[in-house]
Amino acid sequence: MAEDKKFYKTARFSQTTITELMIPSYANFGGKIHGGILLSLMDKAAYACASKHSQGYCVTVSVDTVDFLQPIEVGELVALIATVHYVGNSSMVIGIKVIAENVHTSTVRHTNTSYFTMVSKDEKDEVKKVPGLILESKEEVKCFLDAMKRKEIKEHYKKELKKLGEVPHSEERDLDLLKHERCQIAY
Numbered sequence: 223m224a225e226d227k228k229f230y231k232t233a234r235f236s237q238t239t240i241t242e243l244m245i246p247s248y249a250n251f252g253g254k255i256h257g258g259i260l261l262s263l264m265d266k267a268a269y270a271c272a273s274k275h276s277q278g279y280c281v282t283v284s285v286d287t288v289d290f291l292q293p294i295e296v297g298e299l300v301a302l303i304a305t306v307h308y309v310g311n312s313s314m315v316i317g318i319k320v321i322a323e324n325v326h327t328s329t330v331r332h333t334n335t336s337y338f339t340m341v342s343k344d345e346k347d348e349v350k351k352v353p354g355l356i357l358e359s360k361e362e363v364k365c366f367l368d369a370m371k372r373k374e375i376k377e378h379y380k381k382e383l384k385k386l387g388e389v390p391h392s393e394e395r396d397l398d399l400l401k402h403e404r405c406q407i408a409y
Contacts, residue, residue, distance in 0.1 A: 229353050229354060230353055230354040230355065230356045231275055231306075231353045231354075231355065231356060232355075232356045232358055233305050233306045233307070233355060233356075233357075233358070233362055233365075234358065235274070235275070236271050236272075236274040236275035236305075236306050237271065237303070237304065237305045237306075238267055238270040238271040238274060238303075238304045239267075239301055239302065239303050239304070240263065240266060240267045240270065240301070240302045240304075241299055241300065241301045241302075242263060242299070242300055242302075243297075243298075243299055243300075244294055244295065244296050244297060244298050244299075244300055244322075245296065246296050248296070249296050253296070254293040254294060254295065255293070255294040255295070255296070255298075255300075257288075257290055260290070260294070260300075260320065260334060261285070261288065263300070263302055264285075264288075264302055264318045264320065264334070264336055264338065265282055265285075265338065266302075267302040267303075267304040267316075267318055268282065268304050268316040268318055268338035268340055269282070269340065270304065271304035271305065271306060271316050272306070272314050272316055272338075272340035272342070275306050275309070275314060275352060275353060276314065276342035276350065276352040276353070277353075278342055278343065278344065278350060279342070279343050279344075280314075280340040280341060280342050280343065281340065281341055281343060282338055282339070282340055283313070283339050283340065283341050284338070284339045284376075285336060285337070285338050285339075286336065286337040286338075286339070286372060286376065287335075287336060287337065288334065288336045289334065289335060289336070290333070290334055291332065291333055291334060291335075292322070292331055292332075292333045293333075294320075294322045294333055295322070295324070297324075297325075297326075298322045298323060298324050298325070299322070299323045299325055300320060300321070300322050300323075300333075301320070301321045301323070302318055302319075302320050303318070303319045303320075303321065304316050304317070304318050305317050305319075305365075306355055307337070307362075307365040307366060307368070307369045308355070308365070308366050308369030308370065308373070309352050309353070309354055309355045310352075311349075311351055311352070312341050312342050312349035312350055312351055312352060313339055313340065313341050313342075313352070314339070314340050314341075314342070314352055315337055315338070315339055315340075315369040315372075315373075316337070316338045316339075316340055317335070317336075317337055317365060317369075318334070318335065318336045318337070318338060319332065319334075319335055320332070320333050320334035320335070320336075321333070337369070337372065
């Protein structure tokens with residue numbers, strides 16, 4: 223570590239938990255908590271955690287894999303646990319774990335996990351260097367390495383998506399690819 227050790231923080235230092243009661247106005251047409259409400263709460267938790275780590279304003283630049291594992295019910299308490307998993311120069315990957323608790327039955331369920339990439343900004347809206355991360359456990363080392371791997375996969379995915387627009391289409395090949403899919407060609 224060539225940098226000043228003061229410019230490093232633990233994940234524990236900035237870990238943030240936001241707990242909120244799920245009210246009827248948060249429900250979707252199916253009577254479950256709307257995914258958009260959860261995304262907004264996750265973004266709020268990611269912002270709080272990233273701002274605490276960077277000691278400043280942060281913006282969300284991407285959200286990776288929002289998996290809704292189980293529905294959340296009206297009346298449940300939802301805890302969003304945000305932890306810094308990775309830091310770059312100005313960016314941080316914040317892992318969000320969502321836990322729903324039925325207070326009547328004491329049932330606790332892990333309902334969502336997601337990863338938000340946040341970037342620290344200064345007063346002039348320029349990117350700002352963030353403190354490094356002190357890894358205090360094997361689990362934190364694993365989280366850091368997993369975030370590095372997700373970053374690598376994401377870059378590969380972006381390159382592959384870019385190629386989609388560059389590949390010439392052949393009507394014969396396209397129709398052959400669609401032959402076993404649930405679609406009808408109507409032109």
